[in-house]
Amino acid sequence: MxxxxxxxxxxxxxxxxxxxxxxxxxxxxxxxxxxxxxxxxxxxxAAGIFNPLTGRKLVKTWMADTIFPYAKDFYEGLEKKLGEKLVYPLAIYRPYRSEDEQNNYTKYTSESEISQYISSNSTATNEVKGLNNPLGGLEVTGSGWVDLxxxxxxxxxxxxxxxxxxxxxxxxxxxxxxxxxxxxxxxxxxxxxxxxxxxxxxxxxxxxxxFNPVKGQILDVRFDSYFARQIVNQGIFILPMPEGDIYKVGATYSWHDLDWEITEDGKAYLEQRLQPLIEGSYTIHGQRAGIRPSCKxxxxxxxxxxxxxxxxxxxxxxxxxxxxxxxxxxxxxxxxxxxxxxxxxxxxxxxxxxxxx
The missing domain is CATH 3.50.50.60 (FAD/NAD(P)-binding domain)
Incomplete structure (x- = not known):
């Protein structure tokens, strides 16, 4: 050099x-x-998901109104520079866990500042093929993922x-x-x-x-009956890939055993939360682990x-x-x-x- x-x-x-x-x-x-x-x-x-509303209580992500528009412009600019598709705007469908949650969310999202991120198409019916979702759910907009x-x-x-x-x-x-x-x-x-x-x-x-690093694991999954073009999020996320038949499922959170190795415990954790959500069978095609560089x-x-x-x-x-x-x-x-x-x-x-x- x-x-x-x-x-x-x-x-x-x-x-x-x-x-x-x-x-x-x-x-x-x-x-x-x-x-x-x-x-x-x-x-x-990382799955590269961006989501303006997080947690069970649908809290607006810190500085979302400022950070999200800037990120959108930045990544779209990079798409032009690099000549590649990088950004995938996708709604996030959140199935209701209970009737109480359904009622609380309906009231909360109509009255609070987060209403701008809730789709008017959110209904009480299940529109996701193969999703075990009898109570329906709500749809978050302004979300998606970036191919990092x-x-x-x-x-x-x-x-x-x-x-x-x-x-x-x-x-x-x-x-x-x-x-x-x-x-x-x-x-x-x-x-x-x-x-x-x-x-x-x-x-x-x-x-x-x-530093307070967090280990996370995700699965690459192919489903037999489930099909969605939006992200489903209920405790875990199910993220469709552009090729159509592979989904990323994640993620785990662990502040212990901070290594880059995949584990059977991580796989079992994700499957335990995936199985009640979907109808039909599935095949796991891959598993990955990463350590997020978080601060306390x-x-x-x-x-x-x-x-x-x-x-x-x-x-x-x-x-x-x-x-x-x-x-x-x-x-x-x-x-x-x-x-x-x-x-x-x-x-x-x-x-x-x-x-x-």
Whole structure:
């Protein structure tokens, strides 16, 4: 590799690193992305679902009114740049669990601010073939999924073509900090931004951040009788793939046994929740596991190191990274390039006391 000057070195090419790279490139900066694609990646396992209403109580996702439109524009722009279909807007059908839930939801969704995300087509009848759903359900709009694997793969190809990507096993010890820049393998770097997911916990300069990683597993399933073109969500999600006969079913949540291995317990958990939902049989064709880089307060980790302003972090996107990454990548670039204040809920300054204690 010939020595060069770069404004930014981005370490990691999951959805965080990829989103940040695109925003910095759009800002006209010299960017180099370094990544070891032989390592497991949560972004490549994630289903990529975006959902404005979450939980049994249908709570609006944090900052949904702001973040979701931005993410939509970002991904649609990438579709044009990359020449690939990446975004699949799909309604989310939520079957009612009981008559009480049906009555409560009907009243709540008509009176609250979330009504904008509830389809007027929501009915009390089951319109999903093969779904065991006698009480009907409601339909959430403004939802869907993003093909993160394809996005990351095609972004990498373009970064490579433009000499903006290096495949390498990054070692933090190779960084040499001085007052004005960082040296890395003979290159002069303005700022290094770490987008390493759960691997950031192994970095001594950011291991004080309160990461709370969550392991998740999903199944690839082919059904005999079930057919839906929307996402079904009742405790687990059933997500149809574009090819038509394969569905992703997930996900588990575990804060223990944080490895990248699939487990029989994970499979059993998902099947236990799937079987009452669907009619007919099914076949499992695959199982995958990933570790989501979550933070204890469920907010992203964005900002510069308290004592090394040449070093930053963009991490902790958790289970909602598909929508959080584009918006806060833009916010971070505005902070780095123009000094705009970061949202205090994501700024790592909220945890500086952990660093200095």
């Amino acid at each position: 010939n020595s060069k000057k770069y404004d930014y070195l981005i370490v990691g090419q999951g959805i965080a690193g990829t989103s940040l790279a695109w925003h910095l490139i759009e800002a006209g900066r010299q960017v180099l992305v370094v990544n070891d694609s032989s390592l497991p990646s949560a972004s490549l396992v 694997s394809l996005l990351i793969e095609k972004s990498k190809e373009l970064f490579l073509e433009n000499n903006q990507y290096i495949e390498i096993n990054f070692d933090f010890k190779d960084l040499k900090f001085n007052d004005s820049c960082v040296e890395w393998k003979g290159n002069e770097i303005g700022k290094v931004i770490l987008c390493q997911g759960v691997d950031a916990r192994e970095n001594s300069l950011f291991d004080w951040l309160p 307060d469920r907010r992203p980790l964005v900002g510069l190191h308290p004592e090394k302003p040449q070093l930053g972090v963009f991490n902790g996107l958790g289970t909602k990274g598909v929508t959080l990454a584009p918006y806060f990548a833009n916010e971070f670039v505005e902070h780095l390039e123009h000094g705009k204040e970061l949202n205090p809920e994501v700024n790592i300054a909220r945890y500086f006391s952990l660093y200095y204690r």
